[in-house]
Amino acid sequence: MSNTQPHLYTFPGKAELAENLRQYILKAETAALARHDTFRLAVSGGSLPVILAEALLGDSPASQFGKWDIFFADERAVPLDHADSNYYLLKEEFLNKIPTELGTPSVHPIAEKHANQDDDPKQLADLYQADLKRTFTGEGSDTLPAFDLILLGCGPDGHTCSLFPGHGLLNEKTAWVAAISDSPKPPPKRITLTLPVVAAAAQIAFVATGGGKKEIMRDIFDSEDGRGLPSALVNQAAGDKVSWFTDSPATEGVAYSRG
Numbered sequence: 161m162s163n164t165q166p167h168l169y170t171f172p173g174k175a176e177l178a179e180n181l182r183q184y185i186l187k188a189e190t191a192a193l194a195r196h197d198t199f200r201l202a203v204s205g206g207s208l209p210v211i212l213a214e215a216l217l218g219d220s221p222a223s224q225f226g227k228w229d230i231f232f233a234d235e236r237a238v239p240l241d242h243a244d245s246n247y248y249l250l251k252e253e254f255l256n257k258i259p260t261e262l263g264t265p266s267v268h269p270i271a272e273k274h275a276n277q278d279d280d281p282k283q284l285a286d287l288y289q290a291d292l293k294r295t296f297t298g299e300g301s302d303t304l305p306a307f308d309l310i311l312l313g314c315g316p317d318g319h320t321c322s323l324f325p326g327h328g329l330l331n332e333k334t335a336w337v338a339a340i341s342d343s344p345k346p347p348p349k350r351i352t353l354t355l356p357v358v359a360a361a362a363q364i365a366f367v368a369t370g371g372g373k374k375e376i377m378r379d380i381f382d383s384e385d386g387r388g389l390p391s392a393l394v395n396q397a398a399g400d401k402v403s404w405f406t407d408s409p410a411t412e413g414v415a416y417s418r419g
């Protein structure tokens with residue numbers, strides 16, 4: 161395997177995955193704090209918040225959460241206390257469980273005033289992009305934001321963030337944050353980081369578990385150009401900055417070399 165290819169790690173079960181994800185995140189945190197005394201991340205929804213809690217809030221939690229700046233890789237256009245909100249999910253499953261003595265992360269939710277399925281999500285995307293520009297200011301307004309780490313899920317159709325297979329948003333080259341009004345997975349109106357922003361991160365990790373992922377994992381890793389699936393496009397754009405944390409059922413039959 162060339163050293164520009166993504167890393168694929170397969171663990172027997174969730175406990176081993178969580179422990180390895182913990183070590184990976186702590187290493188990324190240490191590097192980020194040495195670089196700029198803050199740890200700027202983007203996270204997705206799905207099963208990720210639960211795995212994050214298992215990885216980081218177990219027996220001897222060690223992160224400096226007060227130095228974390230958390231954005232959302234994608235978000236649904238719903239109020240922040242809605243069951244579909246990725247912010248709500250992260251809060252319930254992870255943020256609320258962080259012991260106070262470990263510090264409190266700065267979290268960047270979407271602008272709730274515009275978070276509605278009846279509204280055009282473009283304004284929501286523009287406001288979120290403006291928040292990103294404020295955070296990454298000083299690095300040049302034209303330079304893509306370089307997150308220290310982006311933590312992603314991968315849907316059974318190969319989507320990641322709210323970048324869906326065959327969707328025109330996969331060709332977005334200039335926006336940092338884009339709106340989508342026709343998400344094939346409900347709710348239809350959402351915002352998402354764009355591919356160039358994901359690829360500009362210092363490190364990108366996917367977490368994919370369970371047998372429901374094995375077909376798409378074979379497509380992403382073993383078929384020609386990953387069939388152009390959004391998760392495969394991240395692999396192609398970011399190469400060895402990408403690490404996949406998977407369990408055995410999710411990668412059964414995947415021929416791609418591990419490690």
Ligand SMILES: O=C(O)[C@H](O)[C@@H](O)[C@H](O)[C@H](O)COP(=O)(O)O
Binds near residue numbers: 204205234322345369
């Ligand atoms: O906004 C969404 O629709 C979800 O956040 C979605 O993108 C999720 O990350 C993947 O479907 C993976 O889901 P699992 O982590 O549950 O496998």
